[in-house]
Amino acid sequence: MSVTHIILKKGRDKSIRAKHPWIFSGAIQHIKGEPAAGDTVEVYSQNGDILGLGAWSPESQIQVRMWKMGKGKIDREFFKQRIESALQQRATIGITHLNTAFRIINAESDGIPGMVVDKMGDWIIMQCLSTGANHWKNDIAEILMELTGCRGVYERSDVAIRKKEGLQETKGCLKGEEPPAHIDILEEGRHYRVDVVNGHKTGFYLDQRDNRSLVGHYAKEKTVLNCFSYTGGFAIAAALGKAKHITSIDASSHALEHAQQAYELNKLASKQTKNICGDVFKLLREYDHAGKRFDMIILDPPKFAENRSQIKKAARGYKDINRLGFKLLNPGGLLFTFSCSGLIDANLFQKIVSDAALDAGCDGQIIHKLAQASDHPTRLAFPEGFYLKGLVCQKIIS
Numbered sequence: 001m002s003v004t005h006i007i008l009k010k011g012r013d014k015s016i017r018a019k020h021p022w023i024f025s026g027a028i029q030h031i032k033g034e035p036a037a038g039d040t041v042e043v044y045s046q047n048g049d050i051l052g053l054g055a056w057s058p059e060s061q062i063q064v065r066m067w068k069m070g071k072g073k074i075d076r077e078f079f080k081q082r083i084e085s086a087l088q089q090r091a092t093i094g095i096t097h098l099n100t101a102f103r104i105i106n107a108e109s110d111g112i113p114g115m116v117v118d119k120m121g122d123w124i125i126m127q128c129l130s131t132g133a134n135h136w137k138n139d140i141a142e143i144l145m146e147l148t149g150c151r152g153v154y155e156r157s158d159v160a161i162r163k164k165e166g167l168q169e170t171k172g173c174l175k176g177e178e179p180p181a182h183i184d185i186l187e188e189g190r191h192y193r194v195d196v197v198n199g200h201k202t203g204f205y206l207d208q209r210d211n212r213s214l215v216g217h218y219a220k221e222k223t224v225l226n227c228f229s230y231t232g233g234f235a236i237a238a239a240l241g242k243a244k245h246i247t248s249i250d251a252s253s254h255a256l257e258h259a260q261q262a263y264e265l266n267k268l269a270s271k272q273t274k275n276i277c278g279d280v281f282k283l284l285r286e287y288d289h290a291g292k293r294f295d296m297i298i299l300d301p302p303k304f305a306e307n308r309s310q311i312k313k314a315a316r317g318y319k320d321i322n323r324l325g326f327k328l329l330n331p332g333g334l335l336f337t338f339s340c341s342g343l344i345d346a347n348l349f350q351k352i353v354s355d356a357a358l359d360a361g362c363d364g365q366i367i368h369k370l371a372q373a374s375d376h377p378t379r380l381a382f383p384e385g386f387y388l389k390g391l392v393c394q395k396i397i398s
């Protein structure tokens, strides 16, 4: 069977030549062939230059995601090389020897569009978000078994975004052994308990690793309020950083049970931590009315904006919790505030936080601007890969 040729409209080759990996349906002039979903296609400019090879996704607005620029072949060896490079890059920046859990493949930014691969102890958790990634998942799972010596590869493609690619949600073991009910991981000296089968995303928010370390750095002798705690990620970082006391709030009792087990794994004194199952919006108001104050507050909410129509509502949600956060801080206190909504960019987020301080009747300074951890890189030509923004604000003393 001959390979399908995709010929782009005049001028639409520019972004591909600049190494952006997406081709939208509107950029395509002509399709020579009848590719099936996930097939490799060759992409040409209007004047016949070969631009590269990509995966065909007929149901998505992004109809081709590029595997590589220029000529070549997309086969098992191609993916093996990409994964080897990604592992080597993580080793070079010191991720692999300090952590038993880290992101191996960060989709487009690691040259495998739509594919997320996380190592969680002896298991690998994979998420396939595009038809191309889905097409190659079994080969990639085999390669991962070979290269990492892991005990199994488990797929967590139970995400709604797959619909846009015409794919069903799915989860289950792809290769090797089924993962156990929980996996204990070590992150820069911190122990965590991860439920890779039923937890969020691939089980743990690896993207906050560097920010957790920063929380640990500032926590000494402070009273900490950790909002949207999940399994205690920031709480453990603060506790090991010798915080005086940490209150963690989350709506999920299951997540908080794992947090409690992780406190024990870290041998924390039971009086140092407290978990509260409840609604952050409601509890922050109650704390304010009761006159409670903290030295450090962490706000790491779930994604408030899933699409453009939700941006305004999301902005109101961020402003509300940040306003309450500023009110509950002691003078000189630190607010660690995050947004993982890709649709709220860094400038808008900063504006929201600034307005929140104004409404709280106080002022603050930004002492750090934060981002996703270094094993979640953003390819230079792919700014869409950047999604996690954080600010550390210090409340002005007078």
Ligand code: SAH
Pocket (backbone or CB within 6 Å): 204, 205, 208, 227, 228, 229, 230, 231, 232, 233, 234, 249, 250, 251, 252, 255, 278, 279, 280, 281, 300, 301, 302
């Ligand atoms: N900070 C965590 C990740 C937070 S994920 C870490 O570093 O691992 C977001 C969490 O917010 C989820 O655990 C979810 O259960 C919780 N959540 C969502 N809405 C909430 C609400 N209104 N009140 C309390 N918790 C909420």
